[in-house]
Amino acid sequence: MRLHFLELVWFSTYAELRAERSRSYLGLAWWLVEPALMMAAFWLVFDRILGTGGPGYLPFLLIGLVVWQWLKSSVVHAGQAIWQNLALIHQVRMPVLVFPFVHFLADVIKFGVVFVLLLAVLWLAGYPPNAAYLSLPLLLLCMALCAVGGGLLLAALMPLLPDLRFVVEQLLTVLMFLSGVVFALERVPAPYAEWLAWNPVLMLLDALRGVLLHGRWPDWMALLRVAASALALAAVGVVCVQRLAPRYPKIAV
Template structure:
């Protein structure tokens, strides 16, 4: 299954490049600020929560902006990818009815577009950390590893959402609400050290918790990521991706009929 997918990617690499660049340009041209909204949006939320938690409630501490910002940018990557994945196949009906294209290509393109935006926002995050006075260590080199596992996990989930999006048109609207809920079900606005020990296992049922804590470990605390949870997520991501690819392969001919 994975070998066939790799062959499909190599065979359609030019199409992937064309669709990625065109989608990125289209998304960026729809607003005046374009992809900069990926930076503006977290900064806006950070300002609101800083005002609420630190200024009004007098909690959080001086480093609270670091906690929020390092949580909101990865969250933006996750939620945007999941929402975009819901119509990755259903929005390509004009292509599917003209020529055969492996459906995973459309998911990869959506993930690549969001990954480019994410990398740009991460550059701004690094600048923010440096200006804030954070001493970055060699552990930041773990960032590509965490990002790759994060992307693999997202791709598998996106496949299932894209499959549902073909048959259920309201999936994208539902995912937008779920994305907002994810903000409060993940340790974005708080640190795990402030959570009662009895609740920690439940928080780790959310895959995003592992990635978020790993990002914070290498960026803020200057220590290696949590290798055990990250290893578990790696195996889980490969398994979910395998199931997703099987699902796409099984329904290849059905999508064009429904769309």
């Protein structure tokens, strides 16, 4: 059964990527264009106009926007996956977990290509690979687990509450500004920094920038706590989808 599930996810992901390439002229390029446009806007506002960016702000900003694009897309796409496929669920009996995992895996593959390009850009900009790169798999795995957990929770609820898709877009915009995408945690006043430090995305972004820009190893204990929380969130998401799965075929489309 597990092998059948994995085969179904891999085959469906391949089909999804091919379909996306055929129906979109930009395709993967949009994953490069959108962060570049946002980077230019934030750099102009925070660095040129307000003067709060500081040295090295462009690579700092680029890392944050590329990673955030992946996390946001993963949560949104996985979160809408079951709701968008309710008609198919009515016709075919199959594990509903396939739908969010297909979208998540497709986004992981696209992010992998963009992340390699990001590393090349950083290298050309004077930030070569370093020994701390060995921590990248664990950092990216923690981020992936956060995205899986958030996406699965939304995927479980979206068929029952379709209007959530409007709320999620606004919440993700707010979360972006609370996750250190455009600012460094060390520049936040102490009382606020203590509260923001509870945000796992901010902690992971800060650790990733430390690795890529400064060759600094992450705080392993903090990373372990975030990993445990992300794994728990992903497990809760899986349980929620499985518990609500019998209700999806009964929802009118």
